[in-house]
Amino acid sequence: MxxxxxxxxxxxxxxxxxxxxxxxxxxxxxxxxxxxxxxxxxxxxxxxxxxxxxxxxxxxxxxxxxxxxxxxxxxxxxxxxxxxxxxxxxxxxxxxxxxxxxxxxxxxxxxxxxxxxxxxxxxxxxxxxxxxxxxxxxxxxxxxxxxxxxxxxxxxxxxxxxxxxxxxxxxxxxxxxxxxxxxxxxxxxxxxxxxxxxxxxxxxxxxxxxxxxxMGLERHRLVFRGQTAHAGSTPMALRRDALSAAARFALAVREIAVQHGGVSTVGSLIPRPGIVTAVAGECECTLDQRHIEAPELAAMLTEARAASETIAAEERVEVAWERLYHVPPxxxxxxxxxxxxxxxxxxxxxxxxxxxxxxxxxxxxxxxxxxxxxxxxxxxxxxxxxxxxxxxxxxxxxxxxxxxxxxxxxxxxxxxxxx
Structure with a gap:
């Protein structure tokens, strides 16, 4: 044939x-x-x-x-x-x-x-x-x-x-x-x-x-933990805002992906208590990173972890990671x-x-x-x-x-x- x-x-x-x-x-x-x-x-x-x-x-x-x-x-x-x-x-x-x-x-x-x-x-x-x-x-x-x-x-x-x-x-x-x-x-x-x-x-x-x-895949759940506080009485400089930390992290991993030629997605942000009158004391988010090259994917993850820790320190919150899924390229x-x-x-x-x-x-x-x-x-x-x-x-x-x-x-x- x-x-x-x-x-x-x-x-x-x-x-x-x-x-x-x-x-x-x-x-x-x-x-x-x-x-x-x-x-x-x-x-x-x-x-x-x-x-x-x-x-x-x-x-x-x-x-x-x-x-x-x-x-x-x-x-x-x-x-x-x-x-x-x-x-x-x-x-x-x-x-x-x-x-x-x-x-x-x-x-x-x-x-x-x-x-x-x-x-x-x-x-x-x-x-x-x-x-x-x-x-x-x-x-x-x-x-x-x-x-x-x-x-x-x-x-x-x-x-x-x-x-x-x-x-x-x-x-x-x-x-x-x-x-x-x-x-x-x-x-x-x-x-x-x-x-x-x-x-x-x-x-x-x-x-x-x-x-x-x-592409290989790294999928993680992160939880940023700060302190819930009143939205009206807590000065900006004294807040421990978990949502602000998570939002900064979402922007950071986007830039990391661009630099490495991969893709990164923060697909969900769940602030708690999630009401308009409260600073979020906790915020859960998901991270999905993908790349066709294993070393690049590993570097993206390492840099994302470092970014989360730097942001957490600057926002005076804590951050915890949990791996959900990993597939090599x-x-x-x-x-x-x-x-x-x-x-x-x-x-x-x-x-x-x-x-x-x-x-x-x-x-x-x-x-x-x-x-x-x-x-x-x-x-x-x-x-x-x-x-x-x-x-x-x-x-x-x-x-x-x-x-x-x-x-x-x-x-x-x-x-x-x-x-």
Missing amino acids: TDNGHTAVLNPQRVVDDLRELQRLTGDANGAQRLAWTEPWDQARQWLRAKLAELPVEVSVDEAGNVWATLRGASPRALILGSHIDSVPGGGWLDGCLGVAAGLEVLRSWAARGTPPVTLRLAAWAEEEGTQFGLSMFTSHAACGPFDPAALRTARDAHGARLTDVIGRWGVDLDRAGMAARQMENAAAYLELHIEQGPVLESLNLPLAAVLGA VRFHEELTALGAQVVGELSGNAYVMPSGPLHDAVVVAQSGVPTAMLFVQSLRGLSHTREEDTREEDLRLAVEALSRLAERTAHWIVENAR
Whole structure:
């Protein structure tokens, strides 16, 4: 199989039509409603299985709830195309499901041409968003690791529902979910197409990019503690204002991010007592820092800690830190990323490569040691996780073509590396 002639059976417009159909089936006026472990989510899975029933593929659902379709090739070594089928509440029509629908179309085109040189598989990951239990990429972790059922056994949602009960209603047993790892036994490479979910490509007037990897993440909760006092009777110079300290910190970490070429966000500030007539004696805030380079991310965190202590001393308050989450930066496979950039350059005139700020299932797969690459397609206004999420249809069609070409070249790469 070569690039030559593959467009004869590839139908990128069919992907757009499929996505519109899925939007009508599982969305409403507020956007996509394919929350994992809900009826609309299951409707999406059944919709996918109905599409797959038209193809000469083997379809199965693994122990974690992920849907798999397998087109057997001359080699059992497998090229996996994947993305997630779930959405956030009121999400967009492309997040996650674009990669599934585009992978389906590549599967169709390969099936129409006979036996492929390698086995081609489509993975529709059951839950990536982590909306209900805060467990992002739960089901790809079950397949790729690390996965610890004991650590999840007590997980509950905001309404007190237990994870074990919720997934159990859909046939998923937490103690057996890790058996999904069998799906990765012959994995030779993994590709994922996703919308950018940010404004970079639009700002550069580019439709596509190859993805360098995913930024590392440091997420912390800080509490500044001063002294609650009356807003009218406490002179400015004598205040121990925790909110003022937190506000200064929010501005400081923004400058730190700019200096290091990363991103930092203070996403919440909660002053207490939080009334107009009182100086805040306490203020809780959250910090999210991201960078593609591990040393830079570490430096950003070190400087943020130092800034918090300096500001606390100047405002005569105390500060305490609690780490919430840490993910090291992940680089995708160098050769496959180069192939992706090559394809992007052919189709758009600019072989642009960029890091991903958000995490994706591809990151979990890459961390497991499977050679991985990603492609991004432009997001209009950089919006995602909202019903306003959108991408031009011509860019979507181009992205499907890009995934198809990358799949062809990755298959050849697999064959060559098996020799």
